[in-house]
Amino acid sequence: MPAQDSSTRAPSTGFEFRVLGPLDVLYDGVSQPLGNSGLRSALACLLLEPNQVVSIDRLIETLWGPAPPATARTIVHGYVSRLRKLFSVGSTDAAEDRPQIVTSSPGYLLRVDSDRVDAHRARALVNHAQGLEPAERSRVLAEALTLWRGPVLSDISSDRLHRMVVPNLDELRLLALEERISADLDLGDDKRLVVELSTLVERYPLRERLTGQLMLANYRSGRRAEAQSWYHALRGRLADELGIDPGPELRTLYERMLRDDESLQRPPRRSGKERDTGPAPAELPPAVAGFVGRQRELAALDRILAEHEQGQANLLAMLTGTAGVGKSALAITWSHRVTHLFPDGQLHASLRGFDSERAPLSPGEALTGFLKTLGVAADGIPVDLDERAALYRSLLAERRFLILLDDARDAEQVKPLLPGSAGSLVLVTSRRRMDGLVVRSGARILPLETLPxxxxxxxxxxxxxxxxxxxxxxxxxxxxxxxxxxxxxxxxxxxxxxxxxxxxxxxxxxxxxxxxxxxxxxxxxxxxxxxRRAFDISYRTLHPTHATTFRLLGLVPGHTFTVHAVAALCGTDPVTSRRRLRVLALAHLVTEYEPDRFGMHDLLRLYARDLLATGDPGAEQESGAALGRLLHHYLVVADHARRFLRPTRDDLDFSADETVVRPRITGRSGALEWFDVEWPNLVAAIVTANAEQWHESAWRLTRLQFNYLMVRCPWEDWITIYTKGLDSARRVDDPPGKVLMSAGLGVVHSRFGNADAALEYYAESHEGAVATGEPGWLAMAQVNMGSVLFRLGRYDEAQRHCQDALRTYRRLGDRYREAGALNNLAQVEQVNGHREAALEHLREAVVMYREADDLETLAMVLNNCGEVSVELGRSSDAERYHDEALGVALRCGSAMRQAAAHLGLGDVARARRDFPVARVRWETALSIFESGGSPRALEVRARLDESQRGVG
Structure with missing residues (x-):
């Protein structure tokens, strides 16, 4: 008889802990008093996770559930002190032999030999029994079963322990019992087992393995009718209670009994080099109920299989994706579809790479299971891992198996399980993208996204x-x-x-x-x-630095983020940020959508945010500093980018801050591209800054979007961010902020045709400008007032404001802002019939805007020149102005100015009585205005309707 493994040897002296029944602590065989139920529950929680940190929060949940008392932490600390005193019994023991409770953030760790805890000793015995000869296996498992003294933790009232721990220990006992009976069946103790199994099946009527063992014991005892009756009884119960049939293993056993399969009698034991001649292994889990979609991924797996068949693809395919995305469901579903292509069988192993309750399955354990399935006797399985893998590869050589390795943790866990020849196909699922397997084994990786x-x-x-x-x-x-x-x-x-x-x-x-x-x-x-539990498992595998990065990503307001933004968020550099993000991408906690731009699933974002909210006391300060750095990053880069679009019209200057590493932005097109891509993130950042009371950042970041808004005109976002910006400016009573924010709202409402709302905001801006005493602020407000008063038909007041602003700008020598006053004054002159004066003022403005290289406003003024020229009957001049305006608008990317140019060119064609050309131009303008949500679409539609009636 082989010597008993040290992991199964029972302790003789010192402390011994029992949870497989009422909680009990023995010292030198004498039970120790434990005190109240709370202390007992705390000890049970620590014992069930020996040598691992148990957080104080988990202890609190174990003791009180979701509604702990306010003094919960204090009570837990008291229990720990009392347990430490309990463990001081027998002070002559060597320190390393004594249980110790160690404080280790975020809770406590019970340092104890796990063999001194009956639950862990029982598990060790069950594991040790695997691979032993039947007689020794039966003896070891019987010893394990004696450790259960009654219902697990029967004197502990913790709901959490009874929900999450007790069922696992009950299942371990049944597993040990079934394995012991299996060993006894191998020993030929059939008649005695019939009696024992009859009682067990009555107690566990839906346990298929017990029923199968009872059927086999009856069959081998000559009671074939009884064997079959137990099958029919179970099938009836499963149908009535669960609406299902017996599993494939039990069905196969029943069919073999119907055929009087001689191999059901105790077979001669095989050596490790002999192959199983029984049925082909069929270890795939049951088909997934309610599987939908994934047609693209199923087709991709079919292509990989076809390429494999033609020798164009390797033997390994991987499904990767975040927790809960359906990797296993897809793998199982596809595997069931192609089982007929693998006549030698299908092997399956749950590698437990991300199992919250159990350690990952070692390659050695997985190989042992596969070798047993392939018919190798326990004593024929090599002890050495490399020899075990070599035997596995030999048994698979020249055979066709489908091997499903579910929930792999890393490449090291997978590599020993790969066949040596190309006949078999391996399908792996994992939360991690294992690039090493691509390099070493030619793996084909298929990442899974969420469902449409x-x-x-x-x-x-x-x-x-x-x-x-x-x-x-x-x-x-x-x-x-x-x-x-x-x-x-x-x-x-x-x-x-x-x-x-x-x-x-x-x-x-x-x-x-x-x-x-x-x-x-x-x-x-x-x-x-x-x-949440699925995400927890992935999160807990992260290095502390990467875990911190992941948590801070919960602060990012938008749905995507660049390496530069995350560098600012984490207070590091873009190279380090990129490295951290790619580690998170390998774990499928973030996704790299394009080089250096990442995103995360909404539920993962909420999970990261929850982690921050439930962190240690310093987390709030850390979060605030990180959000501040991110907002400052956006301020610096937005200020840098806006200067390529139009001249700045305020005193805000963040672009000179060299402490922020900016992405490379070159020229107008580069700036527009940056704004276009980052726009949802910038809007979200402003909304968040306002909500989190970063009010200075909120209104300043809003202002830095103005040049982009004037080019692209996203109306709803414009109103959203300026409303938040004005609220922030008011909350901190910032005069320039209030002037600029209310002016920005006036602009968008004016452009949208809501002159009354525009007047209200412009009036507030004007009042604020007067209060500052700054001539430049006041002149800007007067230009705006002139614009909206003109739209309201109050031409005299409009003209007075524009003239006052014009005088101020000329006195200040500000030619750029003078151009704006000239443009607005020209509009008043045009409607008053002074078209020549209006055109002269517009031409002056054109020169000034060319000097400033403000293409968007230049296009606007050129269109105004064309409009006045049409009214003066100068269609050729008008066409020239509108053509130039169209070219400038195309260069600067302003769709609204392009539409206005097409509208003007249609008016030129109408003046020439060329109605077909006019309609083409107007239809183009209508399409652009409607796609941009501009109210000017109504103006164009009226022209088209009028033209249609004229044709009719």
């Missing part, structure tokens, strides 16, 4: 209550979008609808709409089906 909305809605229907999406289509789409298309979140949402038939889809949408509570709403009792 239509497929997400279909999954909600299939996994929940069919027909819900048809009854509430808009709510179903919104629910799918709130879940971010993440299959795990969608299945949880569907389960909540299915278990609450009276609850409408819109009710769940309302609950998930609150970002602060969304993750909690996507938690359920099953820890393996919780969005």
């Amino acid at each position: 909305t239509e497929a997400a809605v279909e999954l909600l229907d299939r996994a929940g209550v069919p027909g819900r999406s048809e009854a509430e289509p808009a709510a179903a789409r919104e629910l799918a979008e709130l879940c971010g298309g993440l299959p795990l979140a969608l299945r949880i949402a569907a389960a909540r609808l299915a278990t609450n038939p009276g609850r409408g889809v819109c009710d769940l949408v309302d609950e998930l709409a609150d970002e602060r509570d969304r993750l909690r709403a996507l938690d359920i009792d099953d820890p393996d089906a919780s969005v």
Whole structure:
């Protein structure tokens, strides 16, 4: 008999801890008093995770659940002190032999030999039994079973422990029992087992393995009818209670009994070099219910298989993606579709790379399981890992297996499990992108994204209550979008609808709409089906530096972020930032959409934000500093970029700050590209700055967008950010901020045709400018007032304001701003019939805007010149002005100025009675104005209608 492994040797003296029954602590075999239930629960929590840090928050949850008392932390500290005193019993023991509770952030660690805790000793015995001869295996497992003294933790009232720990230990006991019976069956103890198994099957009527063992014991005892009757009884129970059939293993056993398969009698044991001649292994997990979509990915796997068949692809394919994205579901679904192409069988191993309860499966353990499946006897399995892998490769040589390795942690876990020849195909799923396997093994990586909305809605229907999406289509789409298309979140949402038939889809949408509570709403009792738990597992594998970066990403207001922005956020440089982000991308916690631009799933963003909110006391200060750095980054880069678009018309200057490493922006086109790409992030940054009371940053960052707004004219965003900017300027009572913010709102309302609102904001800006006593501010306000008064038909007042502003600018020598006053004065002169004077003022403005290289405003004034020229009957001059305006607008990227030029060229064609050309130009203008949401579309449509009536 082989010597007993040291990991299974029972302690003889000192402390011994028992949780497989009522909690008990023994010292030298004598039970020690433990005190109240709270202390007992705290000790149980520490014992179940020996030599690992258990956070104070987890201890509090274990003791009191979701509603702890205000003094919870103090009470926990008291329990720890009492436990330390308890462990001081027997002070003559060597220090290394004694249990110790060590303070280790964010909680405590119980340092103890795990063999002194019965639950861990039982697990060690079960593991040790694998591979032993039947008689020794039976003895070791029987010893393990004696460690259970009754219901696990029967005197502990913690709901958390009974939900998350006790079921696992109950399952371990049943596993040990089944393995012991399997060993006894190998020993031929069939008749005695019939009695024992009959009792067990009555106690666990849905346990298929026990039923199969009872069937086999009866069959080998000559009771074939009884064997078959147990199968029919189980099939009936499964159908009645669960609506399912027995699994493939039990069905196969039943069919072999019907055929009187001689191999069901105890077979002779095989050596490690002999192959199993029994049925081909079929280890794939059951097909996934409610699988939808993924047609592109299924087709990609089909192509990889076809290339593999033709010798054009290697033997390894990988599905990667974030937690809950459906990697395993896709792998299992596709594998079931192609089993017929692998006649030698399918092997499956859950590698537990990201399992919250169990350690990752070692390559050695996985190989042992595969070798047993392939028919190798326990004593024929080599001890050495390399020899074990070599035997595995030999058994697979010249055979065709599909090997599914689910939930791999890293390449080192996968490499020993790869076949040596090309006949078999390996499919791996992992949260990490293992680039090393691409280099070394030619792996084909297929990254999984979230589901599109239509497929997400279909999954909600299939996994929940069919027909819900048809009854509430808009709510179903919104629910799918709130879940971010993440299959795990969608299945949880569907389960909540299915278990609450009276609850409408819109009710769940309302609950998930609150970002602060969304993750909690996507938690359920099953820890393996919780969005937060899935994210937790990925997060806990990160290095502290990368974990900090991930948490801080929860502060990023927008949906994408560059390496430069994250460098500012984390207080580092872009090279370091890029390296950290790519580590997070390998773990599928962020996604690199294009070089140096990343993003993260909405639910991951909320999870990162929650981590910050529940961090240590210094987290709030850290978060505030990080957000401040990010906002300053946007201020510096936006200021730098805006200067390529138009001359600045304020005193804000952040671009000279050399402490911020900016992305490279060259010229007008580069600046426009930067604004176009970053625009959603800039809008979100301003809204966040206002909400988080970074008011100076909020209004200043808003102002820095003005030049871009004048070119691109995103009307709704314009109103949004300037409303936030004005609110911030008012809150800090910043005079220049209030003047500029109210003026910006006046501009957008004026352009949008809402002259009354524009007048209100311009009047506030004018009042603020007067209060500053600065001539330049006042002149700017007067130009704006002149513009809106003109639109309201108050021409005399408009003219007076424009003339006052013109005199001020000339006195200050500010030719650029003088041009604006001239343009507005010309509009008044035009409507008053003084067209020559108006055209002269506009020409002066054209010269000044050329000097300033302000292309957007130059295009506007050239169009105004063309409009006046048409009224003067000078169609050739008008055409020249509008053509030049169109060219300038195309150069600067202003769609609204392009549309105005087409409108003017249509007016020129109408003046020449060339109506077909006029309609083409107007239709072009209408298309641009409508796509930009401009109210001038109504003006163009009126011309087209008039033209149509004239033709009619």
